[in-house]
Amino acid sequence: MRVLVTDAEYGVLDIEADVLAAAGHELLTARCRTADDVIAAAQDVDAVIVQYAPITAEVLEALPRLRLVSRYGVGVDVVDTDAARARGVWVCNVPDYGTVEVALHAVAMLLALLRNLAGHDREVHAGRWDYRLGGQLRRPGGLTLGVVGLGRIGRMTMERAAPWFGACVGYDPHLPDAAWPPGVERAGLEELFARSSAVTLHLPLTPESHGLVGADLLARVPPGSYLVNTARGGLVDLDAVLAALEDGRLAGVALDVLPEEPPPADHALLGHPRALLSPHVAWYSEESEAELRRKAAENVVVWARTGRPPHPVVEGR
Structure with a gap:
């Protein structure tokens, strides 16, 4: 599968790359800030891992191949969950890292x-x-x-x-x-x-x-x-x-x-x-960041293998 990290503050994405590569998937990266950025970067990808980039109804409509959105973090407010549900796109998070x-x-x-x-x-x-x-x-x-x-x-x-x-x-x-x-x-x-x-x-x-x-x-x-x-x-x-x-x-x-x-x-x-x-730092420790990144990628890997991610917020099909 082709997996895009739309945006992330973590520098080199070696943790995500290792998790995905071990399962035989390809990692792509971008620096998306707007819905248009996501649409341009995510053509022909099966899943996205997102931090702050907006996954709107327009994004989901423009990306018919997209089947899963994995969020770095607990909240999924950057994702239009109603639109994802209507299109059968899985949305998952990492609820227990920090x-x-x-x-x-x-x-x-x-x-x-x-x-x-x-x-x-x-x-x-x-x-x-x-x-x-x-x-x-x-x-x-x-x-x-x-x-x-x-x-x-x-x-x-x-x-x-x-x-x-x-x-x-x-x-x-x-x-x-x-x-x-x-x-x-x-x-x-x-x-x-x-x-x-x-x-x-x-x-x-x-x-x-x-x-x-x-x-x-x-x-x-x-x-x-x-x-x-x-x-x-x-x-x-x-x-x-x-x-x-x-x-x-x-x-x-x-x-x-x-x-x-x-x-x-x-x-x-x-x-x-x-x-x-403080600058949105409550979640952070070296250990919590590594766990967050690993689990966001594992959402994709487990879904690809079993048909269901570990931490679904919106059920896809």
Whole structure:
């Protein structure tokens, strides 16, 4: 088979090449950014491995030979899954490569906000040695933690962070009661935001969840709350976050993902003293990157051999 990596940030794609070559498949590479780029590069290929390039309905229509899309990562929001389903194209992901890393990053961001580590660091580097300059800090045992999404990552984040808090509430409409984690009170989304002084997001980006955390939900949080997002940038309305930081509803926000990456150089959040930002790195370790790349290629190999990929999101034919 002919397999195209449409785009990737990983440099030399030796891991993918080795996995595919061992199974007798040919690897092609491109640097696609737009749907037109994908259409031009993916003529006469059987499968694509994609990071950020859009796999739209137009792409799928223009590539009748394409039978499988394997995504580097958990989310498949770059793929028009409805169009893929209608055309019988398999869509698969890698759901379990960076669970520990993302949960670790989310907890690290949460604790850094609670202790205002970035603020204290700035003051010390500026030559000011005064614990009061970092603002008021609160003991987490008197606060409630809210976890939005209790899949692999959300659950691990909850298990690590919740013992520091006085209570923990969760929201996940897809998780049945039989699988609900002990010690976490189930709540509706609006109730969770109204009760939680710290909220961490662990949801996929879908048309329904796009812009989920906006002015309405942020208006419900207790004054001086914290928000952490290591999931998808499109979940959060940044204008609403800035407004909540300015009026004190949010004492701090920590974001590893943004709606536009990288953000515009003049974006107000970049200079905000109570915004902790990292460059979509929560998933990364040397080990997780190697695992991600290997499993994205193995999706193709196993599908070619058995007719079904290990991690299907959309069933093909």
